[in-house]
Amino acid sequence: MQEQDYPRTMGQQFGRRSWAEPWKIKMVEPLRVTSRAEREAALKAAGYNTFLLRSEDVYIDLLTDSGTNAMSDRQWAALMMGDEAYAGSRSFYRLEATVQQVYGYRHIIPTHQGRGAEHLISQVAIRRGQYVPGNMYFTTTRLHQELAGGIFVDVIIDEAHDPQSQYPFKGNVDLDKLQALIDKVGPQQIAYISLAGTVNMAGGQPVSMANVRALRALCDRYGLRIFLDSTRLVENAFFIKEREPGYAEQRIAAIVREFCSYTDGAWMSAKKDALVNIGGWLALNDDQLADEARNLVVVYEGLHTYGGMAGRDMEALAVGIEESLQEDYIRARIGQVRYLGELLLDWDIPIVVPIGGHAIFLDARRFYPHLPQDLFPAQTLAAELYLDSGVRAMERGIASAGRDPKTGQNYYPKLELTRLTIPRRVYTQAHMDVVAESVKAVYDQRHQARGLRMVYEPRYLRFFQARFEPVE
Numbered sequence: 001m002q003e004q005d006y007p008r009t010m011g012q013q014f015g016r017r018s019w020a021e022p023w024k025i026k027m028v029e030p031l032r033v034t035s036r037a038e039r040e041a042a043l044k045a046a047g048y049n050t051f052l053l054r055s056e057d058v059y060i061d062l063l064t065d066s067g068t069n070a071m072s073d074r075q076w077a078a079l080m081m082g083d084e085a086y087a088g089s090r091s092f093y094r095l096e097a098t099v100q101q102v103y104g105y106r107h108i109i110p111t112h113q114g115r116g117a118e119h120l121i122s123q124v125a126i127r128r129g130q131y132v133p134g135n136m137y138f139t140t141t142r143l144h145q146e147l148a149g150g151i152f153v154d155v156i157i158d159e160a161h162d163p164q165s166q167y168p169f170k171g172n173v174d175l176d177k178l179q180a181l182i183d184k185v186g187p188q189q190i191a192y193i194s195l196a197g198t199v200n201m202a203g204g205q206p207v208s209m210a211n212v213r214a215l216r217a218l219c220d221r222y223g224l225r226i227f228l229d230s231t232r233l234v235e236n237a238f239f240i241k242e243r244e245p246g247y248a249e250q251r252i253a254a255i256v257r258e259f260c261s262y263t264d265g266a267w268m269s270a271k272k273d274a275l276v277n278i279g280g281w282l283a284l285n286d287d288q289l290a291d292e293a294r295n296l297v298v299v300y301e302g303l304h305t306y307g308g309m310a311g312r313d314m315e316a317l318a319v320g321i322e323e324s325l326q327e328d329y330i331r332a333r334i335g336q337v338r339y340l341g342e343l344l345l346d347w348d349i350p351i352v353v354p355i356g357g358h359a360i361f362l363d364a365r366r367f368y369p370h371l372p373q374d375l376f377p378a379q380t381l382a383a384e385l386y387l388d389s390g391v392r393a394m395e396r397g398i399a400s401a402g403r404d405p406k407t408g409q410n411y412y413p414k415l416e417l418t419r420l421t422i423p424r425r426v427y428t429q430a431h432m433d434v435v436a437e438s439v440k441a442v443y444d445q446r447h448q449a450r451g452l453r454m455v456y457e458p459r460y461l462r463f464f465q466a467r468f469e470p471v472e
């Protein structure tokens with residue numbers, strides 16, 4: 001498909017008529033607006049790391065789309081139906097049947113959230129010293145692979161590292177890179193392919209159906225397994241429907257099911273696509289691997305029929321999975337993200353394009369061309385945005401990338417991004433207008449930014465708890 005073939009704006013897609021959120025508000029939660037002086041004090045106390053702010057001090061919270069979803073009336077009703085039996089909970093069997101039906105896998109193992117499942121799959125499927133090729137890394141995913149003795153290798157297409165490339169499927173695996181790795185180390189030294197759709201760190205960019213199909217064919221030649229990070233697969237399916245020939249008339253549910261059919265198992269952070277505040281699962285087709293994972297889940301999470309979730313959480317999750325597949329829901333979800341992105345593009349503010357599924361990624365390299373990566377430009381931008389308006393964003397650049405476990409040297413990722421992540425069904429278009437205007441205000445003052453230096457660095461996943469100070 002050519003770049004110019006797919007619509008850049010919702011206006012182009014739906015004609016000149018406005019669209020609105022396909023829900024109305026039944027319960028409201030007040031927001032607090034703070035003064036500039038209050039925000040300066042709060043940011044200083046938080047070590048200039050937006051993860052360390054108190055949410056009370058935040059106005060519009062775009063830190064993450066993880067667990068920040070608004071549940072529907074049906075989900076709240078389902079909470080009351082939770083079966084809290086320690087073993088064999090009815091709520092587990094409902095969840096199991098839903099995941100089996102929607103995603104198509106045989107064995108379902110619940111976990112407290114996504115990283116619980118990542119831990120299990122890494123422990124059962126990686127032998128020390130094996131390689132784990134993936135379409136770009138994700139923080140918790142790669143860490144669990146490394147803790148299990150795996151060596152992560154990025155095999156995403158080059159376009160993914162270029163924030164200005166308009167390629168419609170920037171999440172795709174580069175099959176030549178994967179083939180080169182197979183040729184170099186041999187298929188026995190590859191644990192599995194770690195495939196994610198959409199790719200969070202590349203800007204919420206999708207994988208095409210053609211790519212996963214071709215990946216399956218290549219892996220079959222060498223007996224390699226593909227495990228899928230299905231955290232935002234529903235959003236990936238929307239892009240396939242929109243951009244890939246032959247899928248325009250298919251239902252999102254059918255696209256999700258076909259995509260999964262090319263893989264051997266999946267893990268999920270239900271806190272994203274699945275419209276709940278906590279939860280996750282691991283799904284496997286292989287009987288023996290599933291037995292091993294079920295054995296480990298009782299060590300780290302809980303019995304295999306709850307895995308760290310309450311019965312009510314599993315009920316709400318089952319309903320959330322069903323709602324996530326509704327066509328009007330997913331169109332409005334991606335549409336809201338795109339609405340914000342287009343406001344910024346209209347002002348020539350540098351963002352990652354095409355606009356992805358769950359967030360707008362500000363390109364901090366082009367935003368602050370005078371700041372070297374060692375001065376944490378993306379972290380600086382998140383701090384400036386909070387100071388301006390109380391909007392909370394997060395860094396996805398050198399702080400998130402961490403250090404090479406072998407050499408101890410910083411990773412220097414090509415992408416130095418500040419993420420404005422949109423919670424599902426929480427904010428309205430009016431909130432998006434306020435956010436866009438704040439980004440514009442910070443952009444107008446961009447020449448004054450001086451950068452940050454790190455004064456405290458935790459050992460694991462440092463971006464969560466690192467502390468910074470302004471450079472004088």
Ligand SMILES: *Cc1c(COP(=O)(O)O)cnc(C)c1O
Nearest residue numbers: 113114115138140200231269271
């Ligand atoms: C959030 C996330 C995870 C980890 O899930 P948690 O529920 O936060 O533990 C894994 N992969 C991707 C792509 C994610 O976005």
